Amino acid sequence: MSTLYQAALLAHAKNPYGATTLAPGVEDGEALNTGCGDEIRVAFSWTPEQCLERMTYEIYGCAVSMAAASMVARRLEGKTPSEIRTMAAAFADRIGRTGFEEEWGEFQVFNGIERYPARIHCAMLVWQAIEHALPPSKG
Amino acid sequence: MSRQAKPSSGTPGFDPGQLRSQFAILERDIAWLDNAATTQRPETVLLAMDRFSRHHNANTRRSVHQLGMEATAAYEGARARVAQFLGAGAPEEVIFTSGTTAAINVVAAGLARWEIGPGDEIWVSAMEHHSNWVPWQQVAHAMGANLKVIPLLPEGRLDLAAFRKGLSGRRTRWVAIPWVSNVLGAVNEVREVCDAAHQAGARVLVDGAQGVAHLPVDVAEMDCDFFAFSSHKMYGPMGSGALWGRRKLLDQMQPLLFGGEMIARVNEEASTWAEVPYRFEAGTPHVPGAIGLDAAIQWVQALPQAAHTHVSSLTQMAVEGLAVMKGVQVWGPTEGRISLVSFSVKGVHAHDVAQVLDGRGVAVRAGHMCAQPLMRHLGIESAVRASFAPYNTQEEVLRLLEGILAAQELFT
Numbered sequence: 001m002s003t004l005y006q007a008a009l010l011a012h013a014k015n016p017y018g019a020t021t022l023a024p025g026v027e028d029g030e031a032l033n034t035g036c037g038d039e040i041r042v043a044f045s046w047t048p049e050q051c052l053e054r055m056t057y058e059i060y061g062c063a064v065s066m067a068a069a070s071m072v073a074r075r076l077e078g079k080t081p082s083e084i085r086t087m088a089a090a091f092a093d094r095i096g097r098t099g100f101e102e103e104w105g106e107f108q109v110f111n112g113i114e115r116y117p118a119r120i121h122c123a124m125l126v127w128q129a130i131e132h133a134l135p136p137s138k139g
Numbered sequence: 140m141s142r143q144a145k146p147s148s149g150t151p152g153f154d155p156g157q158l159r160s161q162f163a164i165l166e167r168d169i170a171w172l173d174n175a176a177t178t179q180r181p182e183t184v185l186l187a188m189d190r191f192s193r194h195h196n197a198n199t200r201r202s203v204h205q206l207g208m209e210a211t212a213a214y215e216g217a218r219a220r221v222a223q224f225l226g227a228g229a230p231e232e233v234i235f236t237s238g239t240t241a242a243i244n245v246v247a248a249g250l251a252r253w254e255i256g257p258g259d260e261i262w263v264s265a266m267e268h269h270s271n272w273v274p275w276q277q278v279a280h281a282m283g284a285n286l287k288v289i290p291l292l293p294e295g296r297l298d299l300a301a302f303r304k305g306l307s308g309r310r311t312r313w314v315a316i317p318w319v320s321n322v323l324g325a326v327n328e329v330r331e332v333c334d335a336a337h338q339a340g341a342r343v344l345v346d347g348a349q350g351v352a353h354l355p356v357d358v359a360e361m362d363c364d365f366f367a368f369s370s371h372k373m374y375g376p377m378g379s380g381a382l383w384g385r386r387k388l389l390d391q392m393q394p395l396l397f398g399g400e401m402i403a404r405v406n407e408e409a410s411t412w413a414e415v416p417y418r419f420e421a422g423t424p425h426v427p428g429a430i431g432l433d434a435a436i437q438w439v440q441a442l443p444q445a446a447h448t449h450v451s452s453l454t455q456m457a458v459e460g461l462a463v464m465k466g467v468q469v470w471g472p473t474e475g476r477i478s479l480v481s482f483s484v485k486g487v488h489a490h491d492v493a494q495v496l497d498g499r500g501v502a503v504r505a506g507h508m509c510a511q512p513l514m515r516h517l518g519i520e521s522a523v524r525a526s527f528a529p530y531n532t533q534e535e536v537l538r539l540l541e542g543i544l545a546a547q548e549l550f551t
Contacts, residue, residue, distance in 0.1 A: 004494065005549055014550075036490055036506040037520045060520050062488035063550065116494065 003112035004119065005063065012106075013063035018073030022058040029133025031125050038065055038122070042129040052076050052084065057129070064113075064122035071106055072126050081134050088127050096120040148532030150452045153445035158530045170501045170535035175321055175349060175479045175526030177371045180435070184375055187434035188427040199426060200400070200417070214426050217433035218416075224436045225366060226357035227383050234382045234389075234416040235429050239348040240270040242367035242382035243315070245419060246344055247274035250392040251313045254342075257283035260311045262341075264289040264297055264327075265516050266320040269509040271346040275315050289316070289332075291516060294472045295323045299331055306339040314341050318361075319349035322510045322524065323471035324454070324479040326354070333362045342388070348372050352439060352528070353447060353478050358383055370428060374528075375435030379428025382419075389415045396421035446529035450478050453527045453536055460540045466547060470517060479526035481508070484543060487550040489521040495546035496523075501538050 027041035038061040045053045055073040059066055072091075076084055091107075094100050099111040113119055149155050159165045161181040171179060191213060197206035199214045219230040227233060236242040255261065261275045265288050279286040287305060290298045297316070314336040319326050333343045344365040347356065352373040358366045365388070370379035384392070394401055394412060401421040403411040412418035457480050461467050466485035484492050493505035504524040507514045514520060525539055 005491075010550065037511065037514065038488075038490075039520070062490040062494075064490075119490075119494070122490070 004116055006109045008106050009063065009067040009109045012067035012070035016059070016066045016070035016073075018054070018056050018070065019059060019066070020056045022056065027058075027129075027133070029129045029131065031128035031132065033061075033065075033121060033125055035121070036062075038062065038125060040065070040069060040125055040129045042126070042133045044133055051078050051080055055130075057126070059126075061125060062119075062122055064119050065125045067109070068123040069126040072130070075107075076130075081137070084130065084134060085137065088130060091127060092124065095123050148534045150445070150449040150533075153443070153449040153529075155449065155530050155532050158446070162530055165530060168500050170531070170538050172525040172527065172531065172535060172539060173502045173504050174352075174528040174531075175372070175524060176504050177377065178352060178374045178528055179530070180374055180376065180431070181438050183438055184431050184434040188376060188431045191427050191430045196426075198423060210426060213433075214424065214429050217429040220433045220436050221381050222383070224356060224440070225381075225383050226359050228359075228386065231414075231416055232383055232386050232389065234384070234419045235424055236367075236380050236382050237378050237425065237428075238369040238371070238380035239346060239367045242365075242380055243271055243344065243346065244274045245382055245395055246365050246367075246384065246392070247278050247315075249395050249419075250388060251275070251342075252278045252282060253391075253393060255279075255282045255284045255312050258310060259284040260287050260307060261285070262287045262289055262302070262306075262311060262314040262316075262336075264316050265291045266295070266297070266323055266325065266513050267315070267317060267510065268321050268346060268348070269511070270348075271315050271317060271344075272512065275313070284312075285310075287311075288512070291513075295320075295470065296325055296472050296475065297327055297332070299328060299335070302332065303335050306335060306341070308339045311336070311339045311341045313344070315344045315346065317346040317349065319354070319477060320471070320510075320513075321349050321479075322481050322508050322513055322522065324349075324476040324481070325472050326350070326475050326477055329361045329363060333364075337362070349478075353450060364388055370432040370435060373435055374438055376428050376431035379425055379432050381432070386415070389419075392419070394418045394421065398422055400424070442529060449529055450527050450531075453531055453533065454478055454480060456533060456536045457525055457527070457539060460536065461543070464540070464543060464547075466551070467543065470522060478528075479524055481522045481524040483519055483522050484547060485551075487546050489523045491550060492523045492543060492546045495549060496539065496542040499538060499542045499545065501535070501542050503539070 022041050028044050030041040032039050040059040042057045047053050096114045100107040162179045164179050195209040197210040199211040218233050221233045222230040261279050289302045292298050336343045342364040345363040347366050347368040351368045364385050366383040371377040398421045401418045403413050461469050461482050468483045470481045489505035506521045
């Protein structure tokens, strides 16, 4: 159990960075976990250079989904849509599979989540919303 | 290490330890408090299914050989057992299905859809499982009918006064209700709903999934028109269940699946159907499932009343234990509740509660429990549910309560 609910994860879950209340319709993307009803709505603001200024979101979710959203919201600031897509793919490759290397820093709290496979989709919820929220890929 | 129940873990006059020895899976160190999702299966059920596959396996009703006759006898014997279990008039009124969901869909799409027109009304209740909501919603959409909802009283019982007031003798055609709520544990006044619906000229389908393991069934006493239930919620196998319907309505119902076993005659241009109930059982049926259900019914019928009293006392113990815990909200009525309790823990998501409990060897359900309309009514997204069977023990209820305290400690 301590593998899943590490102190760093709980700290994010209790005080999620970027979490707010979004008026209906202002979100850029949303995701629903059909299995449990958890839901996240994500809104982006961009700098003139098309870098992410801030990601805010309204979430109803478990500790794992809230911590993931919190860590991701902080980590994505300053990134371009293309960099965000690259990071999304890299995250999906690692979560529940190879795990996160040292350079991923606090994301390493998710190492060991493969022992709780039902919870991997909790950590992926924010990314599903981000995928919908990103501007269409130019490529 | 296995946690074998001690006699002290039972209710006076009942020792769950004797029952537990019939369930190999309970030798694992898991407190199975997710019985409303699925119950575990006793040896008699497993052996009956195994015996069929090892010694009697053959197609039913189409074989002249010895094994075919044995398989047919076993399958039709199971049908007769189900009929007797339900208090049904005749075995022919029983259709084997893959479970409650399939049974409800057979009625909604095979009969209700043909009887309902634009502007007609179908009633469901606010405490419905999705399996008794969505099929009716789809019929309403397809036919331009209105889906009406029996509201709930504050404590979580059906508001029958509002239902009676809202019934329309001209427009109300169908009513679908659960016998027992899978979230609230409330036992509904099925007979009263049926009487009111019938006075308005409507038909009633009862979702019996959560009742059959715990309460004596009598469709005649309920006076419903259809009754659906699943085998795996009453110690039988998954993928097996049954639908009971009034014979004259089954005669009017259209089959949904076409093919082998359900026909009388097939010509190039047209086909005619086999008699009821076979026209509703297209293809090779799940014969071991029916035989497992037969064995499960016998197992349930052999339970002493003290076993049911034990389940009630475990439920009461859990409800009372949760009610005094700070930050815990218990959902559902205080009276007329059976076998399960749903609750929310302030500041802790239901999945996190369930995960902490799982880490302590306690299995519960967490989520919307296939009842999103009810969740919205309660003003929550999800809840935790503990549900009990006679093989559960007081010690397991204590493990549940201790686990919730641990979750609160971790998250708040």
